[in-house]
Amino acid sequence: xxxxxxxxxxxxxxxxxxxxxxxxxxxxxxxxxxxxxxxxxxxxxxxxxxxxxxxxxxxxxxxxxxxxxxxxxxxxxxxxxxxxxxxxxxxxxxxxxxxxxxxxxxxxxxxxxxxxxxxxxxxxxxxxxxxxxxxxxxxxxxxxxxxxxxxxxxxxxxxxxxxxxxxxxxxxxxxxxxxxxxxxxxxxxxxxxxxxxxxxxxxxxxxxxxxxxxxxxxxxxxxxxxxxxxxxxxxxxxxxxxxxxxxxxxxxxxxxxxxxxxxxxxxxxxxxxxxxxxxxxxxxxxxxxxxxxxxxxxxxxxxxxxxxxxxxxxxxxxxxxxxxxxxxxxxxxxxxxxxxxxxxxxxxxxxxxxxxxxxxxxxxxxxxxxxxxxxxxxxxxxxxxxxxxxxxxxxxxxxxxxxxxxxxxxx
Numbered sequence: 001x002x003x004x005x006x007x008x009x010x011x012x013x014x015x016x017x018x019x020x021x022x023x024x025x026x027x028x029x030x031x032x033x034x035x036x037x038x039x040x041x042x043x044x045x046x047x048x049x050x051x052x053x054x055x056x057x058x059x060x061x062x063x064x065x066x067x068x069x070x071x072x073x074x075x076x077x078x079x080x081x082x083x084x085x086x087x088x089x090x091x092x093x094x095x096x097x098x099x100x101x102x103x104x105x106x107x108x109x110x111x112x113x114x115x116x117x118x119x120x121x122x123x124x125x126x127x128x129x130x131x132x133x134x135x136x137x138x139x140x141x142x143x144x145x146x147x148x149x150x151x152x153x154x155x156x157x158x159x160x161x162x163x164x165x166x167x168x169x170x171x172x173x174x175x176x177x178x179x180x181x182x183x184x185x186x187x188x189x190x191x192x193x194x195x196x197x198x199x200x201x202x203x204x205x206x207x208x209x210x211x212x213x214x215x216x217x218x219x220x221x222x223x224x225x226x227x228x229x230x231x232x233x234x235x236x237x238x239x240x241x242x243x244x245x246x247x248x249x250x251x252x253x254x255x256x257x258x259x260x261x262x263x264x265x266x267x268x269x270x271x272x273x274x275x276x277x278x279x280x281x282x283x284x285x286x287x288x289x290x291x292x293x294x295x296x297x298x299x300x301x302x303x304x305x306x307x308x309x310x311x312x313x314x315x316x317x318x319x320x321x322x323x324x325x326x327x328x329x330x331x332x333x334x335x336x337x338x339x340x341x342x343x344x345x346x347x348x349x350x351x352x353x354x355x356x357x358x359x360x361x362x363x364x365x366x367x368x369x370x371x372x373x374x375x376x377x378x379x380x381x382x383x384x385x386x387x388x389x390x391x392x393x394x395x396x397x398x399x400x401x402x403x404x405x406x407x408x409x410x411x
Contacts, residue, residue, distance in 0.1 A: 014049050018056035023047060028055045032062050034071065035136040041077050066091075092177050094137075095130030098122075101171055110300050112256045120164040124149075134178040142169075142185035150189060159188040196358035196390060199225065203348045204359070211346030216288055216319050219281040221342065221356070226278035228360030228378045231353045232256065233264055235330035238311030242282045247274045249282070251379065253299050253309070257333045262300045270379045282314075290319050292328060361386065365393040 015021055022029045022040070028051055029042045043058075045051040058076065065071035071091055074083035098121060106114050127145055128137070145165075149158045166186035172178040199207070204225060212218040224234050232254035241250045249272045253261050264270065274282065292313060298306045317326050317334060327334070332353075339353040357378070364374045371383035380386065387394070 011047055011049065011052070014052050018052060018059075020059050021052055021055045028052060030055050030059045030062070032059055032066070034062075034066055035133075036138070039082065041080055041082075044079075091133050091135050093130065094125050094128060094132050094134055097134050097172055097177055098125050098130075098168065101168055104171070105167070107303055110260075110262065110303055112258060112260055112262070112300075115258075116160075117164050120161045121168055124161055124165045124168075134172050137178050137182055139181050139185040142182055146187070146189075155189050155191050159191070162186040162188055195392070196362060197351055197355050198359040198362040198393075199348075199351070199355065203346070206346040206348055207342055209346075211342035211344075211348075213345070214320055215284055216315065217338065217342060219284040220315055222277050222281040223285070224353075224356040225359050225363075226275045226281070227272050228357045228364075229272070230254065230265060230357060231332045231335050235315060235332060235335050236261060237314040238309075239286060239314050240311045242286060242314065244279070244282060244286070247279050248272065249274060249278075253297070255329055255331055257331050259327065259329070259331050260300060261297050264379055266379050266381065268379070270376070272377050285314050288319060290316050292316060292318065295328065358390075361390050362393045365390055 015023070020031045022031055024040075024042050026046065027042050028045045028047060029040050031038065031040050033039075043051075043055055045055070062071065062076050065076075073080065077083055102118060102121075105117065109117060124145065127148055128141060142165075146158070146162065149161055153161075163186070166183045169178065169183040169186065173180055173183060207221055208218055212221060220234065223229070224231075227234075227249060229237075229249075229251065233251050236253045236255040237249070238252075241252055242248075243250065250269065251264055251272060252269045254264050255261055290313075294310045294312045297309045297311060299309055300306050313329050315330050316328055317330055318328060330338075336353055340350070343350055361374060361378060364377075365386070371386055375381075375383040375386055378386075
């Protein structure tokens with residue numbers, strides 16, 4: 001056997017000892033897996049035993065850094081074009097990234113919102129795999145997550161999870177922890193618009209006559225239907241909010257299911273003018289003696305600011321309470337239970353409490369009320385929402401409409 005043949009056999013034997021080391025032309029090449037992709041880096045070193053061993057040590061160092069999440073492409077392969085492509089990416093595990101993201105996000109949201117956001121994020125990260133590196137996530141992983149989420153959850157819940165996850169992934173992308181396009185993969189599911197399901201006059205009368213066992217319930221349902229207040233706003237009403245002399249209610253706050261107070265949904269207080277039935281309902285509620293002294297409340301404006309108010313509840317569970325330990329104020333979940341029982345006794349088709357608000361809007365529109373006035377009463381920014389949600393209750397093709405408009409123009 002010639003010396004050349006012996007040298008070649010010796011090099012091949014040395015290569016066989018070191019998987020991931022290849023010959024590429026006249027040079028040595030290192031092969032390794034990173035972020036689910038195979039990478040090959042030519043070292044520009046001639047084929048010798050010493051260089052093969054050097055390449056094997058380099059590959060071992062690369063695999064070690066990948067395993068512990070500290071791999072820096074440019075440090076190991078400074079002359080590679082991949083060093084530039086991956087210069088801004090860092091290997092971090094999802095659960096570690098989430099723990100860093102949470103306090104940064106918390107400063108922009110209220111404590112009530114925080115609990116919902118963080119619960120959604122925890123679920124999403126658990127499903128993706130908290131120990132996975134953010135840098136190896138693919139849009140395909142997010143698409144699989146969407147399938148898993150929608151399988152056992154309502155569309156609205158799934159969309160909430162995807163929206164919160166998109167915010168987290170945007171933060172990861174902007175800080176170089178994951179590849180671009182993951183947040184865009186958090187596509188929300190299309191939701192079928194649910195038409196309002198207002199009460200009929202006969203159903204409303206059944207609620208009052210058969211469903212309500214106490215004057216407070218009778219008055220509260222009447223007030224809800226004839227003001228269009230959201231359930232949280234209704235439960236947070238105080239005696240001090242009622243202006244009987246001018247026939248007004250000042251909607252200054254809302255209460256959450258956890259019992260915290262905040263501004264109404266739009267972030268702005270409003271004043272609602274009262275129809276006669278609503279005014280009478282307020283008179284009844286003010287006449288009910290519950291013996292509760294004015295209470296100091298903290299109204300959250302945002303995460304960092306709140307205002308103090310001293311007010312007395314207009315509606316309270318204490319009036320009909322059988323238990324000794326009970327909240328002073330109704331919260332929406334407790335109101336839901338009461339509403340359900342009232343409907344059950346009235347033997348009408350079950351609806352969510354929010355339908356009293358839809359009832360107010362639909363009744364006003366059927367009565368041909370002014371859109372701007374109705375929108376202001378309900379706390380909308382403008383009447384766009386009315387047109388979108390309640391279009392079929394707006395009699396826009398009435399044969400009398402043209403003559404009515406012409407009569408107004410001719411004055």
